[in-house]
Amino acid sequence: MKDSSGGPMTGLAVDTYSSFVEDAGQRLRLALIARYGPDVGAEATAEALAYGWEHWDRLATMANPAGYLYRVGQSRSRALFRTRRRMSRRPSFPTPSDNPEPTIEPGLPAALQSLSHKQRTAVLLVHGFGYSVREVAELLGVSPSTIQRNADRALAALRLSLGVERVA
Amino acid sequence: MSHDVLTQLRSYAGQLDARAPSLAELMPPMAAPAPPQLPSPRRRWVAAVVAAVIVLALIGVVAIGMVVWGEEEPPVITDPTTTTLTTPSTLTFPPPDTSGAGARWARVPHENAVFGEERAQISSVAFGASGYVAVGVADGATTVWTSADGVTWVQQPANSEVFGDASEVHLLTAADPGFVAIGHESSGAAAWTSADGTSWVRAPVDSSTFANASIWGLTSGSGHIVAGGRQFGDAAVWHSGDGYTWEPAMVADGSGGSIGDISVGGPGFVAIGGGSGGTPAVWTSGDGLTWARVATGEVFSNTSIWALASTSTSTIAVGQDNSFSEDGHPALWASPDGVAWTRVDLDPDLFERSQIWDVIADGPGYVAVGSRDTGAAMWTSQDGLTWDLAELDPTLSDRAVASSVAAGPGRLIAVGSQSISPQVAVGAVWVSQSTSPEPPAPPAPTSTTTSTTFLPSDGDLAWHRIDLDSAEVRDGRLYDVSSRESGLTALGLRRESDGTKSRLVMTSTDGLRWDVAAVLDQQPVLTSIVAGGPGWVAGGYLEREDGWYDPVFAHSEDGSDWTNVKLDSEEFEDSQVNEVVAGGPGFVAIGEFYLDTPTEFTYGTALWTSPDGVTWNREAQPEGLDEVYWLEPTDTGLVAIGWETVEDASLITAFTSADGVNWTQTLRESAGAAFVDYTEAGHRGSEVIRLHGARGTDSMTVWLSTDGSTWTQHEAEIEGVERMRDVAGIGSWWVAAGLTAEDVPAVWVSQDGVQWARVPDDGSVFGSGGGIVEFVEHEASLVAVGWITDEIGEHPTAWVASPAG
Secondary structure, eight states: OBOTTSSBOOHHHHHHHHHHIIIIIHHHHHHHHHHHOHHHHHHHHHHHHHHHHHTHHHHTTSSOHHHHHHHHHHHHHHHHHHTTTTSOOSOOOOOOOOSSSOOSOTTHHHHHHHSOHHHHHHHIIIIISOOOHHHHHHHHTSOHHHHHHHHHHHHHHHHHHHTOOOOO | OOOOHHHHHHHHHHHHHHHSOOHHHHOOOOSSSOOOSSOOHHHHHHHHHHHHHHHHHHHOSOOOOOOOOOSSOOOOOOSOOSOOEEOOOOOOOOSOOTTOTTSEEEEOOOOHHHHOSSBOEEEEEEEETTEEEEEEEETTEEEEEEESSSSSOEEOOOOHHHHTTOSEEEEEEEETTEEEEEEEETTEEEEEEESSSSSOEEOOOOTTTSBTEEEEEEEEETTEEEEEEEETTEEEEEEESSSSSEEEOEETTOBTOEEEEEEEETTEEEEEEEOGGGOEEEEEESSSSEEEEEOOTTTTTTEEEEEEEEOSSOEEEEEEETTSSSSOOEEEEEESSSSSOEEOOOOHHHHTTEEEEEEEEETTEEEEEEEETTEEEEEEESSSSSEEEOEEOHHHHTTEEEEEEEEETTEEEEEEEEEEETTEEEEEEEEEEOSSOOOSOOSOOOOSEEEEEOOSSSSOEEEEEEEOOOSSOSSEEEEEEEEETTEEEEEEEEEOTTSOEEEEEEEESSSSSEEEEEEEOSOSEEEEEEEETTEEEEEEEEEOTTSOEEEEEEEESSSSSEEEEEOOOOTTEEEEEEEEEEETTEEEEEEEEEEEOSSOEEEEEEEEEESSSSSOEEEOOOTTOOEEEEEEEETTEEEEEEEEEETTEEEEEEEEESSSSSOEEEEEEEOOSSOOOEEEEEEETTEEEEEEEOTTOSEEEEEEESSSSSEEEEEEEOTTEEEEEEEEEETTEEEEEEEETTOOEEEEEESSSSSEEEOOOOSTTTOSSEEEEEEEEETTEEEEEEEEEOSSOEEEEEEEEEEOO
C-alpha cells in the first residue's frame, strides 16, 4: 500500500499508526458510538481509521490526529445517514440487555437519543466509558468546561426523563 | 430498586461497547491488498525458490535424510460415513453472453458448511469425467470438493486416513483413472488418485521417488501424467501412466533449479520455473520423460514465471515483473512452440496492481485468474496477446484471490479464497461461460415477458415483466421512472468492469419495449427524473473529492443528450437533490442538506423550484418541513410527506402547496412508540396514501387523504411484508412493492388502502431477489422499474400492470 504521497508504506508507518490506534483508537470509536449509536458509529469509525491509515503520513504531523479523525468520522457518517434517508434518522441505540441482571431502565436508550448529540457524547464518554473531561475535550476539539457543562446537563436531563433520584 | 443514572450509564455503555465491532475488527488492513492467510501454491513456490537459492548460496549442497515408507497397503476409503454438505444450486445463466467466454463471472453463493468459515482456501480445480473436483484446505484440514456442474458443490468428508499429515494438497489434474492430486507432507511430496473425487487412494511410491520433493506443476496428456517441481535442490519432473505409479524423468540443466508449472504444449510438454540462482527457465519435452532446457535469452530477465497454458497454436506463461519494489506487476509471455518466447505488453489499466496466479486455454483463447487491489480478478484473451478484464461483482469478490481455473463443458470454474478478516478466510468459487459446448440445459428461466393475474376481489391486474438485459446493459438497476404522453424515461445505473457505475437512461413508448438512450458518467449521481420543461429533468448530486455533495440538476430534450447544472452549496453545507416533480412554478425539488461547521452538525430539508427545469432557485425551508422525503404531485397540488423529530418522539408530517414555495402543514401526528423502519407515500388522482411499519411485523400504519389536507389513520396487516419500497395507485387499486423477511420481492394490492392482499408469485414475475423500487402511472397502466437479482448479478427490469381484460 502506498501513502498519500505515492510512496510505499514502511514498517515504521505501521508501527507508529499502530501506536496511535492503541492510544486513541478506542476513544475515537466510543466517541462515534456515543454520537451515532453502535451501528453507524462503528461504521464511521472504520471509515475514519481507514482514512487515517491512508493519510497517516500527513496525520502523523498533526497535533491532534484523533480529533481530526473524529471529524472525518462525522463527515463519513453523513454518507451512512443518506442510506437511511427514508427512515427515521435518529441515532439508533439498542434496547438494554437484562443479562446478568437488570440494572438499566428500559427508557434509557430513548432518553439518550433525545439528548443533543453534544450532551449524549459528553455524558457517555465521561460517565459511561470513564474518560476524563480533558481527554474528551481533546478528542472533540472543545474546551474541558464545555464537556463538563454538557455532561452535567445531560445527567440532569436523563434523571428527569427516567424519574431516577440521585443516590445520596 | 431503581439504580441511579450513573450506574445505568456505566452498565449501558458497556453493552454498547460489546455490541459494536471491536477496534481490531474496524482496523483497515495495513498492507497491500493481501491474499488469504494461506499462501497460494504459486506464492509458496516462488518463496521456496528464493529460499532455496539463499540456502544453496549459504551452505552449498544439502543432504536430506530419507524416510522409509511403510510396508502396509495404503488405506482405501470408499464409503463416506458423514453427511456431505452441498451448496444450493440456484445459479442460472442469462441468455447467451455475446461478450465472449469468461467475460462475466458469478460467485457461487457462500455457505460456511461447504466452503469453510475460518481457514479455507481452494487451491486447485479440474474437470474430469465425473465433473469438477477441487482441492484445498477448509478449517485447517485437507479438503476435497466435488461438483457435477460447477455450481452445486459438495464438501467431501474429511479423509485424514488417506491424506495423512499432508499439509497442503494443492494440485489437481484430470487424467485416467479420473483425477490425480499432489500434496506436500513432512517427508516430501505425495500423490493420490480418485475416479470421481469422492474416494481417494494414495499412490504407494517408494521412499525415494518423492522424498524431499516439492511439486508445483501437474498436467496430463499423451497418455502421461507429468508433475514438476524440485527435489534435492534441483529441478525435477516425474511421470506416470495412471497417477499411482511414478517414475522420475530426466531433466537437463536443472541443477539448482525448480519447476513451477507444466503444460501440454510445444513439442509435447513445456515446463517453466527457475534455474540455478532463481533465474527464470523453460524446459520442453516430447514425451514427458526427457526434458531439455530452452535457451531463452533475456526475455525473462528480472522476472519470475509460475504458470503456463497452451492452445493448439501457442503457449503463454505468466508471472511477475521483479523490477518493481512491490508486487502487483504481472508479466506475460507468448510462444508459438514453447521455445521462442516474446514478452507481451500488458495494458496497465487492466493489470495495474494485479497478480495472475493461473491461466488455462479455453478453446482458441486463454483465461487467466488472480487478484487485483479490488479483489479477485479474471482476464480473457482470444490470442494470448490482447487481454480484457472480466466482469464480476466486486462486492462478492472483495479481498478475494482466484488461484486456479478449469474449463468444463460450457463452464469456466475459478476457485480461490476470500479474506473475511485478518484471521478468517473462506473458500470461493466463481463460474463463467466457456467456449466449449453447453451441457444439457436445465429448465429454462422465465421468458422475457411474463404475465399473471390474481383476484383479491373484483377486477384484477395483469402483470408483465420485461427483462432488459442487452449487449449494452447486463449488470445494473433501474431506480426511477417518469411518464409523459410520448412515453417513459427511466434512470438507473450500469456496473462497469472496472467497478465504477455509469448512469443509465432508458426510454420506452409503452413500458414494454425499452431502449438505452444514454450511458452517462458515474458523476453526477442522478436520483430522480421527471417529464416536463425541455423534455426531461433530473436531479441528484455531485460528490466532490472531499466527500461533500453539491446538488445537481440535469435536463434533456430526448433522454439522450443531457446538460448538467451544478449548484454551489453554502460554506460548511453539503446538499443533494432526492426528488424532482412537476408542479408549482414548473418544477419542485426536495432533498437534504447537512451543515457541518466546526461546532455544529445539523441537517434538514433542502427545497428548490424552477420555472423551466434549467434555472433553479433554492427556497428557504418552511417551518416544520423538517425531513421531507416524498413529494406527491397530485391532481390538486403538491403534497410533501416527511418526519419531524421532537424530543424523544417522531412525528409524521404532511404539507400541501400550490406553488412549491409556500407550504401548509396538514398532518403532524405521533408515529407511535414502535420504531419505524420504512415509510412510503403515493398518490392516486387527488388521493394520497402514506404507510409506515417496522421490520419483523406484518403490521403497518396507513394514513389516507382524499386531498392531502384531511387525513385518517388506519392500522393494516400486510402479509409477509418486511419493508416497502414504493406505493402508487392505478384505477381502483393501491399497489405497493417491497420485500419479505427473506429479501424476496413482493407486491401487494388494495382497494381501500387498509385491506391488502399479496399478489401470488413464484418468483417468475417479481423475481427472487431485487424487485420493484418505483412506480409510475402511464396511460391507464402502472409501470414499475427495478431489477432482478440472480447469482450472475443484477439485471435491470421493468414491469407493466394493466387492468385485465
